[in-house]
Amino acid sequence: ESTCGTLERIDVACYETSHPLEFSTADAVAVHVKNGVNNCTSWRVGPGPHMMTNEHCITSQAELNVSEFWFNYQRTGCASGTVGPVAVTAGDTLLVDDYGLDFALFTIDDLPTVAGFGYLELDPRTPVLYEEIYIPQHGSGQPKQFGIESDMDPSGLCQIQDAIRNGRLTNSDTGYWCDTIGGSSGSPVLARSSNRVVAIHHFGTGGGTCNSVTMNGGVRMDLIWPLVSTHLGVLFLDGFESGDTGAWGQTQP
Numbered sequence: 001e002s003t004c005g006t007l008e009r010i011d012v013a014c015y016e017t018s019h020p021l022e023f024s025t026a027d028a029v030a031v032h033v034k035n036g037v038n039n040c041t042s043w044r045v046g047p048g049p050h051m052m053t054n055e056h057c058i059t060s061q062a063e064l065n066v067s068e069f070w071f072n073y074q075r076t077g078c079a080s081g082t083v084g085p086v087a088v089t090a091g092d093t094l095l096v097d098d099y100g101l102d103f104a105l106f107t108i109d110d111l112p113t114v115a116g117f118g119y120l121e122l123d124p125r126t127p128v129l130y131e132e133i134y135i136p137q138h139g140s141g142q143p144k145q146f147g148i149e150s151d152m153d154p155s156g157l158c159q160i161q162d163a164i165r166n167g168r169l170t171n172s173d174t175g176y177w178c179d180t181i182g183g184s185s186g187s188p189v190l191a192r193s194s195n196r197v198v199a200i201h202h203f204g205t206g207g208g209t210c211n212s213v214t215m216n217g218g219v220r221m222d223l224i225w226p227l228v229s230t231h232l233g234v235l236f237l238d239g240f241e242s243g244d245t246g247a248w249g250q251t252q253p
Contacts, residue, residue: 002204026136038141053186123196
């Protein structure tokens with residue numbers, strides 16, 4: 001059970017008009033289909049063929065070999081309409097996976113097919129208490145949904161409620177009441193201030209009632225970054241002045 005309060009995890013199309021930036025940003029998120037079963041959520045990171053998800057979704061090269069990633073798997077209307085057409089690419093090479101931080105970085109074998117859906121950028125910093133977040137996700141293998149609103153948060157929008165908390169490791173996670181469900185694993189947790197990824201969702205409440213202690217959790221991107229920077233550090237963004245810190249958490253030359 002990962003629904004905190006009233007279920008507010010709904011189709012991304014419901015926000016197409018009211019939240020156009022969040023809607024377009026979510027294009028880079030795909031459902032992970034493993035052995036023909038909608039398994040988890042994955043997303044493109046950077047302009048190359050790289051994607052990320054949880055380690056518990058892809059634990060080995062063998063699992064990646066039987067994985068596909070379906071982009072545009074979402075309804076055309078708010079709780080209505082058809083799904084698709086989807087764009088499909090297969091997994092290629094598992095680059096880094098880590099049990100404690102529960103992430104996997106890998107490449108796909110057909111970038112041109114999905115390049116038009118864009119990519120997400122990283123915001124490798126410690127999450128800030130009460131900052132607003134949102135989570136595009138394929139919970140229960142469903143067409144893409146958003147966790148944006150939260151009746152448990154005072155603002156009515158998803159917020160960080162425990163900036164640093166234990167996950168698989170001590171102080172590895174950040175916590176929130178944003179609604180998720182099984183299959184949401186691997187989803188990007190995006191800061192609304194930057195529309196960049198500050199964490200990777202991986203924990204639900206385990207059947208407990210959401211409160212100040214029991215909440216959903218994502219692994220902090222500032223801890224993941226040092227393990228992926230070798231692969232992503234050269235993917236600098238345009239528009240930064242000399243000395244600025246870019247979305248990849250590295251000083252621009």
